[in-house]
Amino acid sequence: MPEISYYKLRYKVCEFPECNVIYKGTGYSKFCQEHRKPEHRKIINKNNKKKKKEIADEHDIPPNIIYKHNFEKPVLAINKCALCGDEFEIMVMPGIFVYPVYCIEHRNKWKRKRYVSEEPKKEDVEDDS
Numbered sequence: 001m002p003e004i005s006y007y008k009l010r011y012k013v014c015e016f017p018e019c020n021v022i023y024k025g026t027g028y029s030k031f032c033q034e035h036r037k038p039e040h041r042k043i044i045n046k047n048n049k050k051k052k053k054e055i056a057d058e059h060d061i062p063p064n065i066i067y068k069h070n071f072e073k074p075v076l077a078i079n080k081c082a083l084c085g086d087e088f089e090i091m092v093m094p095g096i097f098v099y100p101v102y103c104i105e106h107r108n109k110w111k112r113k114r115y116v117s118e119e120p121k122k123e124d125v126e127d128d129s
């Protein structure tokens with residue numbers, strides 16, 4: 001990974017349903033400022049359940065999503081794979097609003113299918129990366 005000056009900035013995508021705002025996040029924050037308010041909690045909990053079910057049902061939700069931002073410079077943001085939840089980086093470019101929702105591994109449709117069908121026993125998988 002080359003060292004770039006904006007690398008340290010932690011931009012994240014709000015996980016609130018249909019929000020998709022990219023905000024400057026720290027640590028474990030998952031939501032933009034608006035959606036960190038307690039009144040949104042219910043919807044978030046409900047959505048988490050729904051999301052899991054949707055993935056199990058279809059495992060083929062669109063590979064891209066539109067993010068809202070008004071950056072004038074390229075910015076490195078942290079996104080979470082819609083399938084496995086792993087964090088991956090996206091380079092958010094000025095004027096470009098469509099970005100992948102899957103980590104590099106799961107941008108491949110067949111790997112997504114396999115992931116869903118293999119899901120139950122994760123402990124058996126040896127990870128030597």
Ligand SMILES: [Zn+2]
Nearest residue numbers: 014019032035
């Ligand atoms: Zn939000």
Ligand SMILES: [Zn+2]
Nearest residue numbers: 081084103106
């Ligand atoms: Zn993934």
